[in-house]
Amino acid sequence: MALNPKKHEMPTQAPDVRAHNFSEVALGYTAQIAVEEAKRCLNCRNRPCVAGCPVNVNIPDFIMKIKAGDFEGAYQVINETSSLPAVCGRVCPQETQCESKCSMGVKFEPVGIGRLERFVADWHNANVSEKTVPPAPNGHKVAIVGSGPSGLTCAGDLAKKGYSVSVFEALHTAGGVLVYGIPEFRLPKSIVAKEVETLQDLGVDVQTNVVIGKTLTVDELFEMGYEAVFIGSGAGLPNFMNIPGESLKGVYSANEFLTRSNLMRAYLDDPVTPIRKGGRVAVVGGGNVAMDAARTALRLGAEQVYIVYRRSMDELPARREEVEHAMEEGIDFRLLNNPVEILGFENPDDPRDPRNGFVTGMRCIRMELGEPDAKGRRRPVPIPGSEFTLDVDTVIMAIGTSPNPLIKDTTEGLAVNSHGGIIVNEDGLTSRENVYAGGDAVTGAATVISAMGAGKVAAKAIDEALRQR
Helix, strand or coil: CCCCCCCCCCCECCHHHHCCCCCCCECCCCHHHHHHHHCCCCCCCCCHHHHCCCCCCCHHHHHHHHHCCCHHHHHHHHHCCCCCHHHHHHHCCHHHCHHHHCHHHHCCCCCCHHHHHHHHHHHHHHHCCCCCCCCCCCCCEEEEECCCHHHHHHHHHHHCCCCEEEEECCCCCCCCHHHHCCCCCCCCHHHHHHHHHHHHHCCCEEECCCCECCCECHHHHHHCCCCEEEECCCCCEECCCCCCCCCCECEEEHHHHHHHHHCCCCCCCCCCCCCCCCCEEEEECCCHHHHHHHHHHHHCCCCEEEEEECCCHHHCCCCHHHHHHHHHCCCEEEECEEEEEEEECCCCCCCCCCCCCEEEEEEEEEEEEEEECCCCCEEEEECCCCCEEECCCEEEECCCEECCCHHHHHCCCCCECCCCCECCCCCCECCCCCEEECCHHHHCCCCHHHHHHHHHHHHHHHHHHHCCC
């Protein structure tokens, strides 16, 4: 039978419907579609897709299980190397990782590996109720700082080996960027909660509202009997452009805007933590976070949402799928434009005017692409005399984040680079003995799966070091 040259489409909500709700956009494969998609896998001998996966999931093995109708068997294959399959199946950029290496992709569309992973994880969560049995304890204790993807992965890998693992999370809900940064319509919070619950069934102790560097220090964790510490605290410190007007009311970092919506449920009619809704919104930036912020603003009732990005569509770093979804939902992409000033209302005759200090617009300048920069991307160059004003009343800055300096400032001898990222060796070991780090705390803002890969590397190194004692 001839192979289908195209991957099976992911069923989704209609754009005009989903733009007004926070329900998940992608609806997932049915069992029939999953089996048909699995039949497209060539089960290559050299398995290039596995090499493209930062956590080295045995991709052909789990796909062959799907093809045979053994969905739980497929889940167990994934579970051998990934602690967060339902998350990865939704938010990992498979198109630039495992699927980019797929042999089918040489002549046709690659196998929908991410969609199949999501199907398997969702099937398991819906059909299997037995809890994981923790392994026998090995007598060693490890502390994990942060419950984002790197921390949860490190915790899961160590717990499977019998370690007593405690995860310390600064916020009131475990999940890190998975709960505060990624919107419900891309990653339902119930999915993250289920993945955390699975790790807790393994014996992982999750402690929330503990700010390492304030509540406890890294040194105090060692005094409590932990033999190793993994720092996976992420990169939650937002970057700004340092242009006039960024202190006006109605200017948010994407981190704040998304945290208020995702974690604090500011979309409710009477929220505990409010957020500006409606009006005209400009999101500055072109990455996945910018897409998330823009689409969230739309769902919060914005009349018009703009993506303002200084390069062209070819350089836009967000996933193609997220860009396409945003366009379908009516987001207006203002490319080759860059903000130079945020404008605000001021009534000099009445200092009590409630409109004082609020955003009224954003002055931008048009750009053109010049010579490539150090990363190989053509450098955006302002076009003299091309300034114009965009009529908006909310501005969201989504131009990247940096690691919070709190842990560095309270941990003696912890070396960091010029960007505040913790310096580690190939095993994730920092300049401090028995202190490891990974994910965005090391690299700055990156992908969920790359953070998971760093967590796996550190877990392996911690295991090898502690077992020698």
